[in-house]
Amino acid sequence: MASLTGRDPSLLRRINSTVVLRALRGPDEPRALTLTELVHATGLSRPTVEGVVEGLAEAGLVEEAAEEPGEGRGTARRGRPARRFRFRAEAGHVLGLEIGPHRVAAVVSDLTGHITGTLAREVAETASADERLERARATVADLLRRTDVSRDTLRAVGATTPGIVEADGTVRLGTALPGWTGLPLGERLRRSFRCPVLVENDANAGVLAEHWKGAARGCDDVVMVLAGLSPGAGSLIGGRLHRGFGGAAGEIGALHLLGREATPERLLSTTDEPLHPLDEAAVAQVFALARAGDEHAGRAMDRFIQRLVHDVAALVLALDPELVVVGGWASGLDGVLDPLRAELERYCLRAPRVTLSRLGEAAAATGAVRLALDHVEKELFTVEGDTAD
Amino acid sequence: MASLTGRDPSLLRRINSTVVLRALRGPDEPRALTLTELVHATGLSRPTVEGVVEGLAEAGLVEEAAEEPGEGRGTARRGRPARRFRFRAEAGHVLGLEIGPHRVAAVVSDLTGHITGTLAREVAETASADERLERARATVADLLRRTDVSRDTLRAVGATTPGIVEADGTVRLGTALPGWTGLPLGERLRRSFRCPVLVENDANAGVLAEHWKGAARGCDDVVMVLAGLSPGAGSLIGGRLHRGFGGAAGEIGALHLLGREATPERLLSTTDEPLHPLDEAAVAQVFALARAGDEHAGRAMDRFIQRLVHDVAALVLALDPELVVVGGWASGLDGVLDPLRAELERYCLRAPRVTLSRLGEAAAATGAVRLALDHVEKELFTVEGDTAD
Numbered sequence: 001m002a003s004l005t006g007r008d009p010s011l012l013r014r015i016n017s018t019v020v021l022r023a024l025r026g027p028d029e030p031r032a033l034t035l036t037e038l039v040h041a042t043g044l045s046r047p048t049v050e051g052v053v054e055g056l057a058e059a060g061l062v063e064e065a066a067e068e069p070g071e072g073r074g075t076a077r078r079g080r081p082a083r084r085f086r087f088r089a090e091a092g093h094v095l096g097l098e099i100g101p102h103r104v105a106a107v108v109s110d111l112t113g114h115i116t117g118t119l120a121r122e123v124a125e126t127a128s129a130d131e132r133l134e135r136a137r138a139t140v141a142d143l144l145r146r147t148d149v150s151r152d153t154l155r156a157v158g159a160t161t162p163g164i165v166e167a168d169g170t171v172r173l174g175t176a177l178p179g180w181t182g183l184p185l186g187e188r189l190r191r192s193f194r195c196p197v198l199v200e201n202d203a204n205a206g207v208l209a210e211h212w213k214g215a216a217r218g219c220d221d222v223v224m225v226l227a228g229l230s231p232g233a234g235s236l237i238g239g240r241l242h243r244g245f246g247g248a249a250g251e252i253g254a255l256h257l258l259g260r261e262a263t264p265e266r267l268l269s270t271t272d273e274p275l276h277p278l279d280e281a282a283v284a285q286v287f288a289l290a291r292a293g294d295e296h297a298g299r300a301m302d303r304f305i306q307r308l309v310h311d312v313a314a315l316v317l318a319l320d321p322e323l324v325v326v327g328g329w330a331s332g333l334d335g336v337l338d339p340l341r342a343e344l345e346r347y348c349l350r351a352p353r354v355t356l357s358r359l360g361e362a363a364a365a366t367g368a369v370r371l372a373l374d375h376v377e378k379e380l381f382t383v384e385g386d387t388a389d
Numbered sequence: 390m391a392s393l394t395g396r397d398p399s400l401l402r403r404i405n406s407t408v409v410l411r412a413l414r415g416p417d418e419p420r421a422l423t424l425t426e427l428v429h430a431t432g433l434s435r436p437t438v439e440g441v442v443e444g445l446a447e448a449g450l451v452e453e454a455a456e457e458p459g460e461g462r463g464t465a466r467r468g469r470p471a472r473r474f475r476f477r478a479e480a481g482h483v484l485g486l487e488i489g490p491h492r493v494a495a496v497v498s499d500l501t502g503h504i505t506g507t508l509a510r511e512v513a514e515t516a517s518a519d520e521r522l523e524r525a526r527a528t529v530a531d532l533l534r535r536t537d538v539s540r541d542t543l544r545a546v547g548a549t550t551p552g553i554v555e556a557d558g559t560v561r562l563g564t565a566l567p568g569w570t571g572l573p574l575g576e577r578l579r580r581s582f583r584c585p586v587l588v589e590n591d592a593n594a595g596v597l598a599e600h601w602k603g604a605a606r607g608c609d610d611v612v613m614v615l616a617g618l619s620p621g622a623g624s625l626i627g628g629r630l631h632r633g634f635g636g637a638a639g640e641i642g643a644l645h646l647l648g649r650e651a652t653p654e655r656l657l658s659t660t661d662e663p664l665h666p667l668d669e670a671a672v673a674q675v676f677a678l679a680r681a682g683d684e685h686a687g688r689a690m691d692r693f694i695q696r697l698v699h700d701v702a703a704l705v706l707a708l709d710p711e712l713v714v715v716g717g718w719a720s721g722l723d724g725v726l727d728p729l730r731a732e733l734e735r736y737c738l739r740a741p742r743v744t745l746s747r748l749g750e751a752a753a754a755t756g757a758v759r760l761a762l763d764h765v766e767k768e769l770f771t772v773e774g775d776t777a778d
Contacts, residue, residue, distance in 0.1 A: 164738055173738050221634040233707070237626060244709020245610040246739040252706045317641045318622070318707035320633020349553055349562050350635040 013052070016044055020052045021380060024062065024087040030112055032065035032084040053085055060091050061111075061380060089114065092155040094376055096368030097136060097189075099161045100202065101125050101176050104136040105365040106143045111155070111380075113212075113373050117147035118365070129179035137192055155379070157197045158371030159189055160205035160364045162232065164248045169199035172247065198371050202226065203250055204241055205367025206327060206357070207234035212370045214358035215325045223250075223312075223321045224357070226328035227336070231311050235319055242319075252311045287335060305336050309343040316348050327357025402441070405433055409441045410769060413451065413476040419501055421454035421473035442474055449480050450769060478503065481544040483765055485757030486525060486578075488550045489591065490514050490565050493525040494754040495532045500544070500769075502601075502762050506536035507754070518568035526581055544768070546586045547760030548578055549594035549753045551621065553637045558588035561636065587760050591615065592639055593630055594756025595716060595746070596623035601759045603747040604714045612639075612701075612710045613746070615717035616725070620700050624708055631708075641700045676724060694725050698732040705737050716746025 023041040024033060033041065038049045056062035065084040089112040096107040105120035119142055123135045144151055163174025169186015186199045200208075207224035210216040216224070220239035226232045233250035235242040242249050286304075289297030312324060324344075326336065337354060344351040359366055412430040413422060422430065427438045445451035454473040478501040485496040494509035508531055512524045533540055552563025558575015575588045589597075596613035599605040605613070609628035615621045622639035624631040631638050678686030701713060713733075715725065726743055733740040748755055 235707075237631065242626065242708075244739075245711040245741070246709055248706075248737070248739040249709035250707060251709075251738050252703075314641075314703035315707045317637075318624075318639060318704045319631075320635055320638035320640075322634040348637070349640050350633075350637040352634070 013055075016042075016048055016052050017056060017380075019044060020049060020056065021061065021087060024085065025089075025112055030087050030089055032086040034082040034084050036082065038085070057085075059380075061088055062086065063088055087112070091153075092376070093149050093153050094369055094372035095140065095154055095157045095193075096365045096370075096372060097140065097157060097159040098202065098205075098365040098368060099132060099136050099159065099177075099185075100364070101162065104132070104139050105362075106136075106140045107362075107365045107369050108143060108147055108149055109369050109373070111373075111376065113369065115366075115369065117143055117149070118362075119143040119146065120361075120365075126178060129177070129183050132177065133188055136189075140192070151193070154193060154195045156195050156372035156375045157189065157193050158205070158368035158373075158375075159185065159197060159199045160202045160368040160371070161185065161199070162202050164246070164251060165199050165201050166247055169197065171199075196375060198375055200368070200371055201232070201234065201243075201247070201250075202364045202367075203232040203234035204243065205234070205365075205371060206359075206363040207236055207325070207367070208241060208370045209359050209363045209367035210325050210327075210357060211236055211239075213366060214363065215355045216323055219323045221320075221322040222325060223315050223319055223323075223352075224325040224327060224363075225308075225312055225315065227308055227326055228328045231308065231328070233311075233315050235315075235321065237319070250315070252315060291335065301335070305339050308336060309340055312340060313344060313347055316344060316352055320350060321352050324352050324354045325357050326354065327360065327363055402444075405431075405437055405441050406445060406769075408433060409438060409445065410450065410476060413474065414478075414501055419476050419478055421475040423471040423473050425471065427474070446474075448769075450477055451475065452477055476501070480542075481765070482538050482542050483758055483761035484529065484543055484546045484582075485754045485759075485761060486529065486546060486548040487591070487594075487754040487757060488521060488525050488548065488566075488574075489753070490551070493521070493528050494751075495525075495529045496751075496754045496758050497532055497536055497538055498758050498762070500762075500765065502758065504755075504758065505538070506532055507751075508532040508535065509750075509754075515567060518566070518572050521566065522577055525578075529581070540582070543582060543584045545584050545761035545764045546578065546582050547594070547757035547762075547764075548574065548586060548588045549591045549757040549760070550574065550588070551591050553635070553640060554588050554590050555636055558586065560588075585764060587764055589757070589760050590621070590623065590632075590636070590639075591753045591756075592621040592623035593632065594623070594754075594760060595748075595752040596625055596714070596756070597630060597759045598748050598752045598754075598756035599714050599716070599746060600625055600628075602755060603752065604744050605712055608712045610709075610711040611714060612704050612708055612712075612741075613714040613716060613752075614697075614701055614704065616697055616715055617717045620697065620717070622700075622704050624704075624710065626708070639704070641704060680724065690724070694728050697725060698729055701729060702733060702736055705733060705741055709739060710741050713741050713743045714746050715743065716749065716752055 019042045020038060023038055024030060035046065035049055035053070038053070039046050042049065053062055062085050065086040089110040092111050093108055094111070098105040102125060103120050103122050105118065107115055107118045109115045119139055121135060121139045123132055127135065161171065161174065162176045163180060164172040166172050169184065171180050171183045171185050174180030174183070186197055189197045203224060203226045206226060207216065207222055210224055211219070211222060216222040220236060222236045224234045231252060233252055235250055286297050286300050290301040316324065326340070334356060337356060341354050344354065357363055408431045409427060412427055413419060424435065424438055424442070427442070428435050431438065442451055451474050454475040478499040481500050482497055483500070487494040491514060492509055492511050494507065496504055496507045498504045508528055510524060510528045512521055516524065550560065550563065551565045552569060553561040555561050558573065560569050560572045560574050563569030563572070575586055578586045592613060592615045595615060596605065596611055599613055600608070600611060605611040609625060611625045613623045620641060622641055624639055675686050675689050679690040705713065715729070723745060726745060730743050733743065746752055
C-alpha cells in the first residue's frame with residue numbers, strides 16, 4: 001500500500017517539512033514547540049518529526065528556543081526539560097515593491113510576513129522608465145539601510161505595477177507609465193537582487209493583500225476593483241489568484257468604449273474640457289464639489305458612478321464573486337458604495353457584498369510582499385535540495 | 390517516511406484504484422491488460438495491483454477478458470497465457486438530460502462515455518413545470534426502452550436547464566421557463582431515479598461538452614457563450630468549471646440593461662414591434678434576410694452583433710480565456726464570428742481565439758452526460774465502501 005510513496009520520497013519530505021513549519025508558525029503567531037508537541041500537532045511519527053526538524057535546523061530555518069522560565073505548564077517534567085524548537089522568522093526577509101504612475105513604495109517583512117519597514121517616494125508621472133526604475137532602486141536601498149536589513153538576507157522580491165504582466169515579468173502592455181509597454185521589468189529588477197523577483201499586475205497584488213490583511217480576510221471569491229479613470233480588477237477564485245490565460249484577466253478598462261459612451265475623463269468633467277487622464281487631485285475636487293451640492297459636479301459624479309457600476313457589473317456577472325472590494329483612490333470613494341450596491345442589486349442575479357478597501361494606498365505593495373512570501377514558502381518547503389514542481 | 394500514508398489508507402486505495410481503472414480504460418479506447426502490463430502502466434507494485442484488481446472485480450467493474458486468439462504478441466508465453474483484465478464499461482450507464490424552453494433531450498452512455506442512444510422531443514414554450522417534467526420523464530422512459538437499458542443500471546443522471554442552479558439542484562432563477570424559478574428540480578427528478586441526480590446550468594454543461602468532445606478539446610481556459618436573445622455563458626478555468634460563489638457566473642444577460650441600450654428583442658426587430666423573446670425562427674429569418682441583402686435586416690443584425698460583442702467582451706476582459714466558443718442557436722451564427730473577432734481584437738488587450746460550437750444543439754445534453762460521468766468516476770474510485778471527500 002506504500003507503493004505510491006515509494007515513487008517520490010522527496011514529495012513526502014517536502015510535505016512533512018511543510019507540516020512542521022506550519023505548526024511552528026502557528027495559526028496566528030509563531031510558537032516554540034517540543035518534539036512531543038510537534039508529533040501531536042502534525043500527526044507525524046516521532047522519527048519523522050526528528051528527521052524533519054534536523055533538516056530544517058541545517059537549513060537555518062529552525063533552532064532550539066531559549067529555555068522558558070519554569071512556568072509549570074501542567075506536564076510533569078523529569079530531569080532536563082524537553083527541548084523546544086522555533087521557526088527562525090528572522091532567517092530571511094522579503095521585499096514588496098510597488099512601481100506606480102505617481103509613486104514608488106517598498107515594504108520589507110520577515111519570513112512570517114511581519115512587516116518591519118516601509119518607505120514611499122513620489123515620482124513624476126512623466127518620468128522615463130529608467131528614471132522610474134532608478135527611483136525604485138534608491139527607495140529600496142534607503143529602506144534596507146533604515147531597517148538595517150542586509151540585501152543578502154532577501155529571499156524573494158515581489159514587484160507590482162499597472163498593466164498586463166507576463167509570467168517572466170515583462171510588461172506586455174502598460175499605458176499608464178511612459179516607456180512601460182514591452183519593458184522587461186523582471187529582468188531589469190533582477191539586476192539589483194540575488195534572489196527571485198516576481199512581477200504582478202497591481203490589481204492582482206491588491207486582491208492578494210486585501211485577502212491577506214484587509215477587507216477580504218476569510219473570503220476566497222473576491223473581485224478587487226481599482227476604481228480610477230481607467231479601472232482594473234484583480235480576482236481570487238477559490239482563494240487563488242485568477243490571472244487569466246494571458247495575464248490580462250480583469251483589465252476591464254476598455255469595456256465602456258464598446259458602448260460608445262464618452263471617455264471617463266469626459267464623464268467626470270464639469271467643464272467642456274476633459275480631465276487629465278491621471279489627475280487624481282482633479283477627481284477628488286469633483287467629488288468634494290458634488291458632496292458640497294454643486295450641480296455640475298453632482299452630475300459628473302453620477303456619470304462616473306454609472307460607468308463604474310457598469311464595469312463592476314460586468315465583472316460580477318462574469319465571475320459571481322462573494323465580495324467586491326473597491327479601492328484605488330485614496331479619497332472620495334465612500335460616496336460610490338451605496339449607489340454601486342443599489343445598482344448591483346438591481347441588475348445582478350446574485351449581488352455580491354460590496355466594501356471599501358481596508359489597505360487603501362498600501363494594498364499594492366502589501367500584495368507584493370504576499371507574492372514574495374508565497375514564493376519563499378513554496379521554496380522553504382524544499383529543504384533537501386530538490387526542486388519544487 | 391510513510392507516516393502520512395498511515396493517516397488515510399483509504400485515500401491511497403482510492404488513488405491506486407483510480408490509476409488501475411485509468412490504465413484499463415486507456416487514453417482513447419478501453420484495453421485488456423495483464424497484471425504485468427498493469428504494473429508497468431501504473432508504476433504500482435505487483436501485490437498492490439493484485440489487491441486493487443480483486444477489489445474492482447468484486448465491485449463488478451473489472452473482469453477477466455476473454456482469451457485472445459494466439460496472436461504472437463512478441464512476448465514469450467510458457468504454458469497458460471497470462472490472464473488479461475478489462476474494464477466493464479457495460480457495468481453501468483449514465484444519463485444526460487436537457488430540459489429547455491422548446492425541447493427536452495435525453496442521452497445515454499456507458500461508463501466510458503460511449504454514447505449508446507439519444508432522443509429529443511419538442512415541448513411547448515408555455516408548458517407548466519409539471520408538464521415539462523412529465524415530458525422529460527416520458528422521453529427518458531422511451532430512450533431507456535429503445536436502447537434496452539435497465540433503469541437499475543443507471544449510476545448517475547446529469548440534468549441541465551437555463552437559469553441559476555443551486556448546489557442541491559434547485560432553480561434559483563429561471564426566467565426562460567414558466568414556473569421554473571424556485572423549482573426543486575433536483576428533488577423532483579430524483580423521484581424517478583435511484584441514482585444521484587446532478588443539475589447544472591445549460592451554458593455550464595455546454596462548455597463541459599465542448600471541452601470533452603467539441604470545439605474546446607485540449608483547451609482548459611474557455612468561455613462558451615450561448616448566444617441568444619438573453620445570452621448566458623459557461624467558463625472553464627484551468628480545466629475546471631467556474632460556477633461562481635452562488636452559481637451565477639456567466640449570467641451576463643443583464644449587462645446591456647446597464648448601458649440603457651434597447652432590449653435585444655428590439656435590436657433585432659426590422660419593424661417597430663419587438664421580436665418575441667424566444668422566437669428563434671424569427672431570428673433566423675432576420676439573419677437570412679440580412680444575408681440576402683435586406684437593408685433593415687442588415688441593420689438589425691449589426692445591432693445584435695454589437696450587443697453580442699459587448700457581452701462577450703465583458704466576459705473576455707474579466708476572465709481572459711484562451712478560447713471563446715459561440716453556440717446556442719442552430720443557425721445563422723456563422724455570420725457573427727468575423728465581426729466578433731474584429732471587435733475583440735480592437736478592444737481586448739489580449740484577444741482570445743473565437744470559434745463556433747461543434748456540438749451545436751447537442752452541447753447541453755452531452756455536457757449533462759459528462760457531468761454524470763464525472764460523478765460516477767469519482768464514486769467508482771471508492772471501491773471499498775469509503776466515501777469520497
